[in-house]
Amino acid sequence: MPNPREIRRRIRSVRNMSQITRAMEMVSASKMRRAQERVQASRPYSELLHRVIADLSSLHLDAEELKQFPLLAERPVQRTALIMITPDRGLTGALNSNILRRGARYIREEANVPVETIAVGKRGRDFLLRTRQEVVAEFLGLGDRPTLDEIRPIAEVAIQDYLAEKVDAVHVVFPRFVNTLTQRPEMIKILPITRPESDEEERREDYIFEPSPETVLEQLLPRYVEIQLYQAILEAIASEHSARMVAMRNATDNAKELVDDLDLSLNKARQAQITNEVAEIAAGANAFRV
Numbered sequence: 001m002p003n004p005r006e007i008r009r010r011i012r013s014v015r016n017m018s019q020i021t022r023a024m025e026m027v028s029a030s031k032m033r034r035a036q037e038r039v040q041a042s043r044p045y046s047e048l049l050h051r052v053i054a055d056l057s058s059l060h061l062d063a064e065e066l067k068q069f070p071l072l073a074e075r076p077v078q079r080t081a082l083i084m085i086t087p088d089r090g091l092t093g094a095l096n097s098n099i100l101r102r103g104a105r106y107i108r109e110e111a112n113v114p115v116e117t118i119a120v121g122k123r124g125r126d127f128l129l130r131t132r133q134e135v136v137a138e139f140l141g142l143g144d145r146p147t148l149d150e151i152r153p154i155a156e157v158a159i160q161d162y163l164a165e166k167v168d169a170v171h172v173v174f175p176r177f178v179n180t181l182t183q184r185p186e187m188i189k190i191l192p193i194t195r196p197e198s199d200e201e202e203r204r205e206d207y208i209f210e211p212s213p214e215t216v217l218e219q220l221l222p223r224y225v226e227i228q229l230y231q232a233i234l235e236a237i238a239s240e241h242s243a244r245m246v247a248m249r250n251a252t253d254n255a256k257e258l259v260d261d262l263d264l265s266l267n268k269a270r271q272a273q274i275t276n277e278v279a280e281i282a283a284g285a286n287a288f289r290v
Helices: 004-059 096-108 122-130 148-163 213-289
Strands: 080-085 113-118 136-141 169-177 185-190
Touching: 080 096, 080 122, 080 185, 080 213, 096 113, 096 122, 096 148, 096 169, 096 185, 096 213, 113 122, 113 148, 122 136, 122 213, 148 169, 148 185, 148 213, 169 213, 185 213
Parallel strands: 080 113, 080 169, 113 136
Antiparallel strands: 169 185
16 A cells, blocks of 8 residues: 555645646636637528528529539549548547547548548647548648638638549538537538529528629639638537537546545555554563563
């Protein structure tokens, strides 16, 4: 059994660690609230843009008119691209491993064609390099409040590769923020853009497009890709801070339980030490009597 001095030293160490995890939990909680507000504020815009795209995509376009919209063109998939969005840092529980596992399953089992990858975040970049994937671009250090201008280069890489026919489809894997305790890895296809179905019965907006619906659609399609990526990154940021807050809270609770166990061990060690000392004193007294 360790002596009381060693146990006291370990108790101090665990208590210091619990103070650190508690502080990290509070910081993550503050960041999570801001990130959650940004996600909730951006979702209506993304949904409205989706409805506009659905309305414009309902236009009856012939083969010649479709050539004006190459981002809508579907072709046989012989090569695909995967944008993997992960945090730059760890201490997020199972969040990183779930994202990496979902991306690896797509590359190894679902794609069935060569896959080039675009890493957004250090954890994903390190995983892709470690598993010797083809990384054509990496974007690190976006921070907690990325702007659309900072996201646009990611979309441009994907769009240019698709237009140049280097890839025939582009997918994004990211953690969908559901709530504080749930972050679900999700895979979406952003290129080619799937023409959403427009339900005439549910349509309430009556848009007037200037100069023409075709021109507006041509300008909106690249913005649609950017908004999808922007929304995915906001979801990833909110998921990161939520997962880190929960992980740090669990670490703090585990530290408190460990301190309680160590206190019990300390008491037992002290009792054993006192018992040994009393026994030694008694043995010495008996020896003098003899």
